[in-house]
Amino acid sequence: MHFFKLILRNAFRHKLRMALTLLGLVVAILAFGLLSTVVDAWYAGVEGASTARVITRNANSMVFPMPLTYAQKIRQVDGVRSVAASNWFGGIYKEPKNFFPQFAVDVAYLDMFPEFVINDAEKKAFLRDRQGAVVGRKLAERYGFKLGDTIVLKGTIYPGDWEFVVRAIFDGKDAKTDLSQFMFHWEYLNETMKRTAPRRANQVGLYIIELSNPSLAATISREIDAEFKNSQAETLTETEKAFQLGFVSMIEAVVVAIRVVSFLVIFIILAVMVNTMTMTARERASEYATLKALGFGPRFIATLIFGESLLIACIGGTIGIALTFPCAYVLGKVFGTIFRTFNVSATTVAMQVACVLLVGIVSAFFPSLSAARVKIVDGLRSIG
């Protein structure tokens, strides 16, 4: 008991220094936590991917479409439960910075995603209205979309002003579902294209395929691609997870950079903590010498220093970890629809705890080593 009291009292001797070190720790742990959360958010799409779905795209790249006639052939492949077309719309809502993902989808699409929780009545209303739109709760809250509102999107890939009516708002089954999506009828897009640019009608961007047996994903993917080899538009079929990973890997350089930087932050605070503990130990050289003269062993001295370092690190770390959650919440609101989810994961917290302990232990290492070894006479003689 005295032991702990000794550590506590020692730590708070220099209030200003303690306060500054704690501030540094809090900022560093907080920054580390937020940066890790940003990296996690990028991979969120991969995490939320289902194993029961595969995605077929044009083998050249997603920029190229596939004919509508493919749908029938894909449906005939063994193990395919249903097929839905999906075209990336890429329209602008009022200003380019109001970005959110917009898809023109087949009616079968919604049933393929059990993660979308939609009210039955709203779903029926959407199915009945050709110009209807289904929007995610997060998107609706951000721009104030309500049921029955008319939304106008300016098309970039499909030029012109497009009008939609909000017929349904969906929630997610779990925290990973992307609630910033905007979906409308593929038929509406196609019919309009038939009128205005017939050459571009009956073209599908992606085929989303639901499998009856997820373990046969690889076989079915190969079969589908073989079906369309040497045709007008060769395809590449892959699991939804692989598809999402492909996206992330394109900006991988940025993600890796952010990871590296988040560890740099820990290095900086490590330098600060080591500095603090070194200075503290040096100033107290005569005290440690006195303790030794009284009969306390070198291990006691070392434990004192370790204890103080860990105590400061733990206090700073706890505050930092606690602050990560509200800050992540605020950042999530600021980023809005750029990241589909912005949640602090258990892994992030675990890494933060590990960093705190690492900083606490490493900064005490050399000071405690030299303090424990100091000769009583030299210690009593030093002026600090």
Add this chain to the structure above:
Amino acid sequence: MKIPLTYSLRNLRTRKLTTALTAGGMALVVFVFAAVLMLDEGLRKTLIDTGSADNVIVIRKGSGSEVLSGVERAKAAIVEGQSQVAMGPSGVGLLSKEMVVLITLVKRDTIKPANVVIRGVSAMGIPLRPQVKIVEGRLFRPGSSEIIAGRAVASRFEGAGLGETVRFSGRDWTIVGVFDAEKSGFDSEMWGDVDQLMSAFRRPVYSSVIFKLNDSEQFDAFKQAIDDDPRLMLEVKRERQFYADQSAALSMFIRVLGLFLSIIFSIGAVIGAMITMYAAVASRTAEIGTLRALGFRRTSVLVAFLLESLFLSFLGGLVGLGLASFMQLFTVSTMNLQSWSELAFSFTLNASIITKSLLFSLAMGFVGGFLPALRAARLGIVDALRAA
């Protein structure tokens, strides 16, 4: 009377470990700060250097990038017929109708996919870009399944090197040449014959029309002529402006992220400096008392300690800049958010970045060292001498 500079410098030398640690923390912060600025500069240089001052690019209105744009043959012909288009040596206009699409290629070392730009160019495609030169192999033959690859693509992507083949649209395409575009955006592209590529991808429309102005002043007249015709629905930009706009989103992202990181890091470094300086003042209380008793004024003491902090941070800044300059050896390859295509660019160091980084480190030293220096200056002579 001023306290000599050597006082501040020597004090730094006495506590070597502390100086090293504090300066080390500062160095890391300045490293990140400088690296971000260098990355942004590299990006800008790459993209803006892609455009020539006298070239004009025409795309469909509202499409934002060439990949999303479609210019019908008839409209392209109208642009070709305008009087502002410069004439080449053989009487043909210095104009290229081009088609730009993305194909997915696999990277060499990581086998991860990425979108690469394939540009179908007309005969005038290369003359219009003076920075583009074929360094290996030869130009593709019009009418054949041959393409040339930019340096960055040839080295990074599987099958894109000289003599290798890439498969898309049901055909095998041979890379017969590698071109160097002086580190501009074209280094990340593959070029082929526009007619061959258009038929391979089954695209009957061009993506853009690029030409050289007869006279740079005639840009406004040309823009007026195109804007006045309501059927055309085309957007006209100077090439440099177009590419500057293409990099806007990515550049902003890098700068915001960098600023955010720098602020956070600098807090850590400033705190480190503060702790060090407070400790320095505390351990030298008797010294300060002696200096004041000798007749040095309060301001001199303040300045002396402030200078110590500034020297510390300047040292950290130099080390950080030194480390950052090594980053110039690396090339970054990432997806440009606006054009969805892979772009390779490197870190570029220039005088402005060096100045900004050093000023940043001095600022950190000033903020960290001010309050401790103030405390040192405010010490009462008698109390200070008694504290020894």
